[in-house]
Amino acid sequence: MFSLMTKLFFAGVFISVVPLFIYQYISFEQSSKTLQLTYAKELKHKTELTTLLINQAISHRSSDLNIIAGGVGELLSLKNYKTIEKQFNNLALNKNDVNSLTLLDKEARVLIASDKSRKNISSEVRNILTTYKSSAINEVYLSELVTNNDEAYIYMIKKMIDYDYFLVIEINIKNIDLLLSNFDDEVNGDKAIYIIDKNNNIIISSDKTKKIMASFTDIDKLNSQNELDDRIFHFKDFENEDVIASYDEISKFGFSEALGWKIIASIPISVINKDVSKSLAINKKVSILIVIITFLILTLLSRNIVKSIQKVVDVANKISSGDYSARVEDKNTTTEFNTLLIALNSMADKIQNRTNKLEEQKLLLENLAHYDTLTQIPNRVLFKDRIEQAIAKAKRHKNKFALFYIDLDEFKHINDSFGHDMGDEILKVIVLRINTVLRKEDTFARLGGDEFTIILEELQDINSITVIADKIIDTIKKPIDINGNVFKVSTSIGISIYPKDATDKSNLIKYSDIAMYKAKSMGKDNYQFYSEDMSNYSYNRIKMKQSLDFALENNEFEVYYQPQINAKTNELSGMEALIRWNHPEDGYIAPLDFLPLAEEIGMIIEIDQWVMKTAMKQMLIWNEQGYNPVILSLNLSIKHLQHENFVSMLKSNLEETGCKPEWIELEVTESHIMSNYEESIAKLKEINKLGIRISMDDFGTGYSSLSHLKLLPIDKLKIDKSFVNDIPEDEEDVAIIKAIIALCKSLDLTVLAEGVETDKQSGFLVENGCSYIQGYLYGKPQSNKDFERNFLKS
Incomplete structure (x- = not known):
């Protein structure tokens, strides 16, 4: 195999020498044609x-004339002639x-x-003016060429309609700077440029030997037969010499076609042939010199490149082996190679940075993967x-x-009422509180939502478990602001x-969950150790969940009614509708x-709706039977109240049942109202406008303040059974x-005590101003038939 240096040398020889010889041969044939073109x-x-x-x-002068005319x-209207x-002087x-620039009258x-020396106009201008007047056109008029000895002029005229005056600009063709600057480089040269008028007379020429208005007789030879390319011709000039020429025509100016000028540029073919001969002779000498220089340069470059490439290879090998700190350090001045070095070093930097970022991202x-993003405690995976x-x-x-399995009671109500952002803030506070009662070696994890687990290792006895469980419950139930x-x-x-x-x-997880x-079924806010009968409880719970799905469909629910009595008069004042489930097994x-469980699985609204409709229908039946209507109390779940279409559903139930x-x-x-106070009060006001009364159940067990209470559209407070049990x-x-x-x-509210079971309790309540009583003392919840017989007929 040949080395890179040898390959570069022979490649250089082939690339430089062979094309030069081929070029000489082709140049000999093509240079003349190419140079002509x-x-x-x-x-x-x-x-x-x-x-x-x-x-x-011409366009600029036309614009000048229009501007001055305006x-x-x-100024004429002001008679400001100076x-x-x-x-006029500034323009000239x-x-x-x-x-x-002259202003003429009609x-x-x-x-x-x-x-100022011009007192009169020439006959030529007068004739042009006469032609312009007869045209009846108000645009700028451009005259034909007017000659005077060696001078040539064109005139632009603009009529001022309001005064019947005429503005006239006299333009000397020889003094148009733009044209002369275009000819300067051609003066005394081999090329020549002519401007001829429509009569083929020379107006301007770069050849000073050609007089103005001399006839350009060969113009007729500019025809398609002699055309070499688009507007390029081959013909004989004034001296009968072969020339190549090109021409172009001045375009129409406005309405005037007076110009009709042509621009002609030419060069003798003999001049072109001389240039070709010179270039071919020089090319031969240059080619030999190029070959010699190429050999020298290739030798130096090949050595330099091979040396630099080896350095690149060494660094690339180090990078591929994992040494991302390796960098190329070379003083090679070749731009491309320096670009390669920069690219390689940049690649190494990027690889190193990416590797560092990957390490960081891996840790992240x-x-x-192992920690909860909200609370920063271990997640389910960890x-x-x-x-x-x-x-x-x-x-x-x-x-x-x-293993502790922790679930926050009814936390979903907070999320539903106050939003998940508020719920997240509460979770953070709770996590911080629980961490204060745990040891460093304990694992505290969030499984998701409001469910947490704790692993308490190296336990000495059961008492230590109960101590920690009590501390967790106590720290969580403290008010959170x-x-x-x-x-x-x-x-x-x-x-x-x-x-x-x-x-x-x-x-272990399943049993702690059970x-x-x-613990939830036993009133919440407590802890329970797993026992084997709990598995039966869990099984029964699953079975009950499955049965609930068919309970409504199979008409297994019944509505019972518990009387509400005015203890002073011993008369029926109302009744509370309560649901019962008559399971077939x-x-x-x-x-x-x-x-x-129904609330947990999302059936509570459907059940509430069924109870409401059934009880309303029964109220209508009793009314049609002639019984004096009393107040029917219906329990409302928080989910039902918060349903966006609750008020519409309530109206629909009233219309459908006739109640x-x-x-x-x-x-x-009380707790349901206060969980989302503003939304609840808005909904309750809508209900109250329908003529339906509102009662606050379990009053005294929540956290409502007097300022909140007085704003609620309620008619009655029910004293919770927990306060009645031990009185007096x-x-x-x-x-x-x-x-x-x-x-x-x-507050002018009706008060009713529920859960009253003894005469002592009833007597105390009546004596202290609470005459409305509900409880087993006066009647248990009973079917519609029993209630009708025991309380309506009697």
Whole structure:
């Protein structure tokens, strides 16, 4: 194999020498034709450029004339003749091609002139003026060429209609600067340029031997038979010499066709042939010199390039082996090679930067993959890894650990009412609080939403688990203030123990989850350890969920009615509609057992609608049977109230059932109203406008303030059963009930106590101003037939 240096040398010889010999041979044949065509194109360019410049010069003077005409009109009206004369002089002085500017009256008498010596106009101008007058055209008029000895002129005339005057510019063709500048480089040269008029007389020539108005007799030979290219011809000139020429014609100016000029440029073919001979002789000498220089340069370049390339190869090998710090350092002055070095070093920099970024991104992705983006605690992925580690560690050291499954109670209501941004802020606060009660070795993870897990390792006894569980519940339920909004959050915790409950990850998680749902069913805000009967509870819960899907369809729900009594008169004042589920296999299921589940799976609105329609229809039936209508209380879930079409659905139910709005009272719990106060108050006001009463259920268990309460469109407060249970013995409950009764009196609200089961309770309530009672003392919830028999007929 040949080395790179040898290849470069022979390649250089071939590239330089062989083409030179071929070039000499081809040049000998083609140079003459090529040079002729080159000169011809140059001539064509000259004629086109000259034509353009003449057209521009005439157009500029036309514009000058129009501008002056406008200004003169105003000055004439002011009789400011001195200013007009000054303008004429300025134009004549500043424009080399303008001989004079004259203002004539209709009799062709000179009124004002830039040339003060001019008192009269020539006969030629007078004739031109006469022609212009007869044309009846008000545009700028361009005259034919007028000659006087060796001078040639054209005239531009503009009529001033308002005064019947005429502006005349006299232009000396020889003094048009643009044309002369175009000819300067051709004077005394071999090329010649002529401007001829429409009669083939020379107007301007770069050949000073040609007089103005000399006849250009060979113009007729510019025909298609002698045409070499577009407007390029081969013919004999004045001296009968073969020349190549090009011509162009001055375009029509406005309406005038007076010019008819042609621009002709020519060069003798003999001059072209001399140039070809000279260039061929020089080329031979230059070719030999080029070959010698090429050999020397190639030798030096090949050595330099090979040396530099080797450096590049060395650095590329280092980069490919992982050494991204390697860089090429070379003093090669070749631009292309320096570009290569810059590109290679830049590539190495980018690779190194990209590698560093990839490392950073890898760490970031690992963080994103293993940590929750909102709370920055371990996520589900890392939790599963940690619990596997905890199992392996406990198994190895024969230890035990606890797994907490934490779920925030009814947290979805906060998200639905205040938005997820507010919910996220609450979650951050809760995570910070829980972290304060945990040890560094404990794993605290967020599985998603409002579900969390904690792995408590190296436990000494069960007591330590309960202590931590109590601390977590206590710290979470402290009021949380976010931008002036105060929230009280409760939590349910399920706990499974390794290895007591399970020895594998899946069952430990499942059992703690089951225990958590058990804690929720027992009133929330508590914790439960897993036990085997909880699996039965979990199974029953799943079974109940499946049964709920068919309960409405199979007409398994029933509406029961509990009486509300005026204890002073012992008369029926109202009733509360309560749902019961008559399961075909399990019998009657208590509302507390299935309504939370219905709300969780999204069936609560459908169930609320069914209860509402059924109870309204029954009210209409009782009314048609002649029973005096009393108030029907219907419980309203927060999801139903917050539904965007709730008011429309309520109106539709009233229309469909025929029930009157004044028969209906809707019960909303205090906590539901306060969870989204502004939206709730707007909805309740709409309902109140329909004539439906509003009752606040479970009053005293939430966090409503007096300022909020007085703005609510409510008619009744219901004292929660939890305050009634221990009266009149419990002094705190007594004080609370008295305060609620006093509050209702001051706000002109009806007050009703629910959960009343003894005469003592009833007596105390009536004595202190609460005469409306609901509870087992007066009647349990019962079917429509039993209620009709026991309370309506009697």
